Amino acid sequence: xxxxxxxxxxxxxxxxxxxxxxxxxxxxxxxxxxxxxxxxxxxxxxxxxxxxxxxxxxxxxxxxxxxxxxxxxxxxxxxxxxxxxxxxxxxxxxxxxxxxxxxxxxxxxxxxxxxxxxxxxxxxxxxxxxxxxxxxxxxxxxxxxxxxxxxxxxxxxxxxxxxxxxxxxxxxxxxxxxxxxxxxxxxxxxxxxxxxxxxxxxxxxxxxxxxxxxxxxxxxxxxxxxxxxxxxxxxxxxxxxxxxxxxxxxx
Amino acid sequence: xxxxxxxxxxxxxxxxxxxxxxxxxxxxxxxxxxxxxxxxxxxxxxxxxxxxxxxxxxxxxxxxxxxxxxxxxxxxxxxxxxxxxxxxxxxxxxxxxxxxxxxxxxxxxxxxxxxxxxxxxxxxxxxxxxxxxxxxxxxxxxxxxxxxxxxxxxxxxxxxxxxxxxxxxxxxxxxxxxxxxxxxxxxxxxxxxxxxxxxxxxxxxxxxxxxxxxxxxxxxxxxxxxxxxxxxxxxxxxxxxxxxxxxxxxxxxxxxxxxxxxxxx
Amino acid sequence: xxxxxxxxxxxxxxxxxxxxxxxxxxxxxxxxxxxxxxxxxxxxxxxxxxxxxxxxxxxxxxxxxxxxxxxxxxxxxxxxxxxxxxxxxxxxxxxxxxxxxxxxxxxxxxxxxxxxxxxxxxxxxxxxxxxxxxxxxxxxxxxxxxxxxxxxxxxxxxxxxxxxxxxxxxxxxxxxxxxxxxxxxxxxxxxxxxxxxxxxxxxxxxxxxxxxxxxxxxxxxxxxxxxxxxxxxxxxxxxxxxxxxx
Numbered sequence: 153x154x155x156x157x158x159x160x161x162x163x164x165x166x167x168x169x170x171x172x173x174x175x176x177x178x179x180x181x182x183x184x185x186x187x188x189x190x191x192x193x194x195x196x197x198x199x200x201x202x203x204x205x206x207x208x209x210x211x212x213x214x215x216x217x218x219x220x221x222x223x224x225x226x227x228x229x230x231x232x233x234x235x236x237x238x239x240x241x242x243x244x245x246x247x248x249x250x251x252x253x254x255x256x257x258x259x260x261x262x263x264x265x266x267x268x269x270x271x272x273x274x275x276x277x278x279x280x281x282x283x284x285x286x287x288x289x290x291x292x293x294x295x296x297x298x299x300x301x302x303x304x305x306x307x308x309x310x311x312x313x314x315x316x317x318x319x320x321x322x323x324x325x326x327x328x329x330x331x332x333x334x335x336x337x338x339x340x341x342x343x344x345x346x347x348x349x350x351x352x353x354x355x356x357x358x359x360x361x362x363x364x365x366x367x368x369x370x371x372x373x374x375x376x377x378x379x380x381x382x383x384x385x386x387x388x389x390x391x392x393x394x395x396x397x398x399x400x401x402x403x
Numbered sequence: 404x405x406x407x408x409x410x411x412x413x414x415x416x417x418x419x420x421x422x423x424x425x426x427x428x429x430x431x432x433x434x435x436x437x438x439x440x441x442x443x444x445x446x447x448x449x450x451x452x453x454x455x456x457x458x459x460x461x462x463x464x465x466x467x468x469x470x471x472x473x474x475x476x477x478x479x480x481x482x483x484x485x486x487x488x489x490x491x492x493x494x495x496x497x498x499x500x501x502x503x504x505x506x507x508x509x510x511x512x513x514x515x516x517x518x519x520x521x522x523x524x525x526x527x528x529x530x531x532x533x534x535x536x537x538x539x540x541x542x543x544x545x546x547x548x549x550x551x552x553x554x555x556x557x558x559x560x561x562x563x564x565x566x567x568x569x570x571x572x573x574x575x576x577x578x579x580x581x582x583x584x585x586x587x588x589x590x591x592x593x594x595x596x597x598x599x600x601x602x603x604x605x606x607x608x609x610x611x612x613x614x615x616x617x618x619x620x621x622x623x624x625x626x627x628x629x630x631x632x633x634x635x636x637x638x639x640x641x642x643x644x645x646x647x648x649x650x651x652x653x654x655x656x657x658x659x660x661x662x663x664x665x666x667x668x
Numbered sequence: 669x670x671x672x673x674x675x676x677x678x679x680x681x682x683x684x685x686x687x688x689x690x691x692x693x694x695x696x697x698x699x700x701x702x703x704x705x706x707x708x709x710x711x712x713x714x715x716x717x718x719x720x721x722x723x724x725x726x727x728x729x730x731x732x733x734x735x736x737x738x739x740x741x742x743x744x745x746x747x748x749x750x751x752x753x754x755x756x757x758x759x760x761x762x763x764x765x766x767x768x769x770x771x772x773x774x775x776x777x778x779x780x781x782x783x784x785x786x787x788x789x790x791x792x793x794x795x796x797x798x799x800x801x802x803x804x805x806x807x808x809x810x811x812x813x814x815x816x817x818x819x820x821x822x823x824x825x826x827x828x829x830x831x832x833x834x835x836x837x838x839x840x841x842x843x844x845x846x847x848x849x850x851x852x853x854x855x856x857x858x859x860x861x862x863x864x865x866x867x868x869x870x871x872x873x874x875x876x877x878x879x880x881x882x883x884x885x886x887x888x889x890x891x892x893x894x895x896x897x898x899x900x901x902x903x904x905x906x907x908x909x910x911x912x913x914x
């Protein structure tokens with residue numbers, strides 16, 4: 153298969169083009185969706201002229217970044233602990249499995265009571281959504297670590313903390329990428345959904361406002377922005393993951 | 404107890420307890436044995452007889468159900484004693500580290516300064532013939548070379564007792580013979596006591612001062628044979644007339660046990 | 669990993685204790701305690717409007733699940749079977765999977781209008797990707813030696829699919845179906861939040877709007893129960909399949 157990347161760009165480009173044509177010819181009416189080119193223009197305008205844009209973007213970005221860190225680090229540590237206690241793992245298993253079937257934002261009122269309305273609540277909403285994916289992913293990743301590594305650590309008389317840091321963590325890294333990618337996606341969802349529902353600032357709130365005011369240009373511009381940002385983050389993670397896989401499994 | 408004895412096993416057994424419908428299984432023993440300081444002992448036996456279990460018990464990776472293991476006079480409990488090195492059957496190289504970092508891994512603890520680390524690592528790498536691959540990653544190396552990295556990593560810690568669990572099992576015959584020579588060289592240079600588990604009778608016969616023959620499960624030592632080979636030996640010993648005799652004696656002892664293990668007898 | 673009765677018991681007791689503690693900490697404005705929640709649930713379940721809503725959600729979910737699971741399987745197997753298709757399309761699918769679909773919510777509403785179609789679309793959209801990606805993974809991960817053995821035995825394509833491909837790929841496919849199932853449920857519920865005047869999601873948002881804490885808790889608890897039971901059933905199927913495939 154030569155130049156898969158080229159084919160991919162061609163297909164993606166083709167779909168965008170089709171969408172553009174359908175919108176411009178009126179098959180998809182402007183009330184429902186605007187052409188991709190106009191989305192881009194709307195986004196550019198927002199970034200340049202809208203007085204609210206950078207403040208809201210920064211607000212959301214801070215929440216998302218904090219939520220990502222709060223999902224990944226505690227997620228990994230909790231996963232480590234749960235893996236070390238098999239009984240605990242068996243007990244918690246149903247929760248881990250069902251967590252993403254239930255709309256967890258029903259707990260948002262609870263969060264607000266404890267943390268008040270504001271960035272802390274939003275961050276925790278995002279983190280709450282992402283952390284379980286990281287925990288599950290950590291458990292699977294550690295499962296896949298060859299058992300002989302643990303024996304090597306014991307022969308070298310390395311204590312548990314150093315083993316976790318210098319063997320478990322690096323050994324689990326390739327599979328942890330899955331968890332990180334999910335944690336990123338869920339953090340974004342959690343924060344934006346939170347802002348959508350009950351915030352006083354942020355891009356999520358702008359999304360809700362523009363939807364209610366039938367301001368399609370702004371709305372689609374924001375949607376496009378979120379798409380692009382997440383796609384970039386994912387692309388970076390994907391490339392990093394591929395590099396690690398190549399180094400580890402070249403043979 | 405003579406000061407000569409490095410490791411002792413007294414009435415060692417390992418029993419896996421009954422659980423979820425399965426009865427308890429006695430995997431090993433009882434075993435009574437003494438490893439003399441500086442000797443090279445090979446352990447052979449049919450598959451499933453508990454050779455690996457034996458090694459893990461001696462290393463301190465697992466506690467015997469009954470009996471005691473002592474190393475340098477002190478009992479071995481659920482912790483690997485200082486001065487013991489183990490080379491495992493599976494590939495235990497860390498894929499995220501270069502060969503050099505792999506070898507240096509165990510040394511990076513408090514108390515060993517950087518210059519000393521570099522010296523020992525360089526020596527071990529040179530000794531195992533890995534100089535050309537210092538900056539390579541394990542994924543770029545063959546199976547045999549990765550085992551050499553594992554051996555170098557063990558070497559660097561100056562173990563007084565080296566345990567090897569079928570380290571060359573995954574390699575082809577020729578490579579195995581050559582790796583065996585490397586092992587002998589290492590043994591002579593370090594003066595360590597070595598215990599090698601293997602399923603290959605010729606390998607055990609070539610490398611060992613004594614060969615312990617295990618029965619099928621639960622594994623006990625049926626017999627311990629002395630080879631009387633000179634210390635300065637290499638793979639060419641296979642062409643000695645005594646070699647063939649020795650190996651056939653081993654097979655004589657094992658054959659029935661192997662058949663039992665396979666369920667034929 | 670076998671679950672034992674005592675494990676479930678510990679989980680239930682542990683959660684109940686945490687729940688009660690959270691109530692003491694946060695007060696009745698945020699949570700209702702376990703016993704009150706159960707009582708409220710018992711009352712709700714006896715009212716006819718509840719069952720109308722449950723049916724609405726249930727049927728929407730069923731449609732969405734059928735769409736997501738069958739669509740995902742067909743497309744996943746098709747892509748997985750072709751190395752070229754996999755190389756080109758899988759990265760695109762993975763990127764789409766990771767994009768927060770909640771962002772598309774307004775789009776779905778605009779395209780499908782308010783009503784069951786939007787719910788179904790949203791639910792199906794959520795569930796489609798995991799099923800597809802896992803199916804692709806399942807097919808790609810079939811060990812080459814199995815395929816070579818099949819060639820040596822000279823199996824016809826249909827026979828090959830039935831006797832070799834399917835058993836080898838089934839465990840991972842079932843995992844994808846399970847995850848797709850949960851995700852579709854979530855998507856349908858979210859879809860109901862704003863798009864509908866019917867359904868359990870609607871009941872939930874109504875309760876949230878009127879700040880009816882006992883109702884919020886009762887409905888959430890019910891959803892959690894349903895999701896856990898459904899998951900447990902599919903998990904049992906999955907274990908069964910894995911045990912046979914091994």
